[in-house]
Amino acid sequence: MDLQCELCPRQCRIPPGGRGDCRIRVHLDGRLHAVTYGHPCTVHIDPVEKKPVFHFLPGTPTLSLATVGCNLHCKNCQNWEISQRNPEEVEALALPPEQLVALARQYQCPSISYTYTDPVVYYEYTLDTCTQARAAGLKNILVTAGYINREPARELFRVTDAARIDLKALSDKFYQDVCGATLKPVLDTILLARDMGLEVELIHLVIPTLNDRERDLQQLCRWVAEHLGREVPLHFSRFYPQHLMAHLPPTPLATLNLARDIARAAGLYFVYLGNILEPDAATTWCPACKKPLVRRSGFSVLENRLQNGACPDCGKKVYGVWN
């Protein structure tokens, strides 16, 4: 008899011996198995700014991991060598949740990031590690496309502190054509994360000719301002030719600057440009007195003037978890 995986909106129907669209949820002996549980293919200590997460424990290292597999199939994926591969093709480590937590503590990482591919597909591993990490006083950061059903998302968010979620476009057609997914579940996940009190940051990869029209950017920024509020950070990331989109050019700097102007015009306070080294592309400005609060270059924090999460000049509280 077939099984139906109800973790993500794909709702894969899996015959005996088969696997879901994510490649790592396998029907064996009449049960659904998470075959990458406890087996990350990559583990590193990254600056938290690399996620990018700018408003959550800035300047700290975060233990970052992924297993192979993904439930999206983005044609522009920069990590396709691990996200679009079967576990049989990629070597992995044996690190059960308690060992990950021990590693984070050993290397003085205040947080663990579930990243690189998508923690949705290695859900059980993420959930168990988040639970143990929280019990040990560590924070949990999800770096995800947000393509997950509501109930499992709710359960995971209960033990998560921050979520950096992709908002690839505000277009169902884009999600279908480029990612093999749909838009609505992603929006629902973003709203749920915000409602459950996670520190949410959004990233939008600007791809020439596909989602870089002025009208598209305006629509996206307005949605963020209206539904999430003006304080949620929005990162515009530069596209580089990759994977099945090697024929497209990198995003021109002018387009990224335009995106930032549009976002600010929509009322968003914290707008950043990523995958690019430009002065002030990653600076946090005080929404009230407009003075610089956190200056960054690449993945480094050059200066952090915040005092207890507030502007030292005007006292304005700034969205995020700063200490």
Add this chain to the structure above:
Amino acid sequence: MELSRRTMLKTTMVLLTALVAGGWTWLRATPARWVQAVRAGRYPGRIKPLDERELQRPGRWLG
């Protein structure tokens, strides 16, 4: 119309067969639903040892 014993048995058998076949088809057509999978722990690929020097370097992957 009078129902003979033979006709009654035949009708009952047909109904029972239809019921069993329908139930079997329904069961086959309705898959068991799973949200959380079994924590397998049986990785189908190769296992590599942890390289702590590599661990301390930022990952080459985006994110």
